Amino acid sequence: MVDVVLSxxxxxxxxxxxxxxxxxFRDMINFCIEKALESNVTSxxxxxxxxxxxxxQRWDYSTxxxxxxxxxxxxxxxxxxxxxxxxxxxxxxxxxxxFIRFDPQLVKFEGDRLRISIRPRxxxxxxxxxxxxxxxxxxxxxxxxxxxxxxxxxxxxxIVPFRKEVDLTNPKDWIAIDINESNVTGISTNPHIxxxxxxxxTIHTTYFEIRRRIxxxxxxxxxxxxxxxxxxxxxxxxxxxxLCHKIAKxxxxxxxxxxxxxxxxxxxxxxxxxxxxxxxxxRLHSWNFRKIQFFIEYxxxxxxxxxxxxxxxxxxxxxxxxxxKLAPKGQRLMKCKNCGYENDRDVIACLNMLRMRGAPxxxxxxxxxxxxxxxxxxxxxxxxxP
Ligand SMILES: [Zn+2]
Numbered sequence: 001m002v003d004v005v006l007s008x009x010x011x012x013x014x015x016x017x018x019x020x021x022x023x024x025f026r027d028m029i030n031f032c033i034e035k036a037l038e039s040n041v042t043s044x045x046x047x048x049x050x051x052x053x054x055x056x057q058r059w060d061y062s063t064x065x066x067x068x069x070x071x072x073x074x075x076x077x078x079x080x081x082x083x084x085x086x087x088x089x090x091x092x093x094x095x096x097x098x099f100i101r102f103d104p105q106l107v108k109f110e111g112d113r114l115r116i117s118i119r120p121r122x123x124x125x126x127x128x129x130x131x132x133x134x135x136x137x138x139x140x141x142x143x144x145x146x147x148x149x150x151x152x153x154x155x156x157x158x159i160v161p162f163r164k165e166v167d168l169t170n171p172k173d174w175i176a177i178d179i180n181e182s183n184v185t186g187i188s189t190n191p192h193i194x195x196x197x198x199x200x201x202t203i204h205t206t207y208f209e210i211r212r213r214i215x216x217x218x219x220x221x222x223x224x225x226x227x228x229x230x231x232x233x234x235x236x237x238x239x240x241x242x243l244c245h246k247i248a249k250x251x252x253x254x255x256x257x258x259x260x261x262x263x264x265x266x267x268x269x270x271x272x273x274x275x276x277x278x279x280x281x282x283r284l285h286s287w288n289f290r291k292i293q294f295f296i297e298y299x300x301x302x303x304x305x306x307x308x309x310x311x312x313x314x315x316x317x318x319x320x321x322x323x324x325k326l327a328p329k330g331q332r333l334m335k336c337k338n339c340g341y342e343n344d345r346d347v348i349a350c351l352n353m354l355r356m357r358g359a360p361x362x363x364x365x366x367x368x369x370x371x372x373x374x375x376x377x378x379x380x381x382x383x384x385x386p
Contacts, residue, residue, distance in 0.1 A: 001165050004301045005149060008137050010158045011129035012114075018126060021118070022098040022155065024059060025069060029095040031055070032073035037092055042081075044074040062119055064103040072101060099154040109148040109160060111138045128158060137162050140302075166304030171261040176353035177251060177296065178265070178315075178346045179289050184247055187350035188260055191365040195346075198247055200240060200288050207236040240288060248295030256303050263353050264293055265312035310356040320351035321366055344370050 012018075035051045036042070048070045055066045076093045083089035108115040114126040130138070140146045141162065149161035175188040181201050186194040210232050218225035255262055267289055300307050316334075319326055324338025326348065335342040343351075347370060354361045 001167055003163050004166050004168070004304075005161045005163050006137070006298055006301060007159050007161045008134055010134055010160060011156070012153070012158045013127045013129070014155070017118075017124050018153075021061075021116075021124075022100060022153070024061070025065065025100045026095045026098055028055070028059060028065065028069035029073050029076070031058070032069050033077060033093060033095070036073060036077055042074070042077070044071055047074050060119065062106060062117055064105045068101055068103045068106070071103075097154065099152060101150055101152045104150060107151050109141070109151065111142060114151065114153075114158065126153075126158065164302060166301070168304055168306045171259055171306065173258065173260050174263055174354060174357060175251075175255055175258075175260040176263040176350040176357075178349040178353070179292050180346065181288075183346065184251065184292065185344075185346040185350055186251060186254070187347060187354060187365060187368065188258065189354060189359075189362055189365060190258065190260075191362060191368050192258065193347065193368055193370060194251070194254055195370060196247055196250055198243060200243055203236060203239050203243065207232060241291070244288060244291040245295055247292055248299055251296050252299040252303060252305065255300065255305050261306040261308065262296065262300055263308055263310060263357055264296065265315065265349075265353065266309035267293065267312065308357065310353050315349045315352040315356070316345060318352060320348055320355055320361060341366070 032047060032051055032055075035054075036047050039050055041047050041050055048067060051070065052063075052066060055069075056063075059065070072095070076095070080089055080093045102116070106117055108117075112128055112130070114128065116124045116126060118124050128134075137146065137160075141148065146162040146164050149163050151161070152159040173188055173190045175186045175192070175194075178185045183198060184196040186192075211229065214225050214228045214232065217228070251262070254260075297307050317326055318324070319336035319338060319341050320343075321341045322336060322339040324336045326334040326336055328345075329335040329342060332344050332346075333342055334345045334348050347368065351361055351365060354365065
């Protein structure tokens, strides 16, 4: 069993008491850093002992705030010392941003609010702002399926780490998931093909047209057009968001049913198969890809399904059978110049991802075709234009 932690961000209503607390806590950290440097103390325990008496005279808060401040100060000093050794830093660290990492004794998560104990038997309540995403976590937490870890608060957000004990054992089979602008394709080692034709592109092209029409209006009715623009971009985002959730759910349910681990491409900094002409298109697509990946990852983790990422370089240009160079053949197919192997380009991307996991790809997988045996192409998640 492993502890899976998912950090969820909540908004909150900040008032003067919280503002003061945040500022005081920052002062506490800097006070601890100063003291540690003065006496050349390195460990957290020694630092706490060193500062405690003076801290108590300066601040009238629960003792646990002292512990938290010492913990943060000592970890800041630790990373500073490491940088000094490498010659990367000189000036001692200083806390500038407002934030508090609460000792678990200080704060109680109550679903829609936090109860912070400022002093013994004196509490401050912080109302949390949340949407559908956060609500799911709250519900799971209420059912006792999730535990709450060390909560952090900064000037704008509260970050709640939810922990769940799951059995992320090494699965026997893996599924590689390729996400692109018109479909999501998955190939598993056992072997299965799943293909989800989704309407994400339709959403964006539809709203692109709508936006263009509104823009024409802006000359005559600037205020109305601005209002319409906001309304429709909000709608577009929500539609895409919902669809991403649906796609992720299908993938994770499929993986859960078959006991697969999930392999995806590490898309950080890399955009692939994207219409290069339009910047906006590009942004929307990479935004959707990441969103789908993010949803798949968190849903997978909650279900105890391991997720690994592989480098997407060359996943779509090399032959999964012999490693030779591929050339496009028609719209969808790719053919190997070396051994003549050919398949759908997205299927090939998945096969290469399976290969990059480090284990050989079973030969049955290489002969899998879209629409062939074990192929679930019928999964359609579409979007009806308004
Ligand atoms: Zn080949």
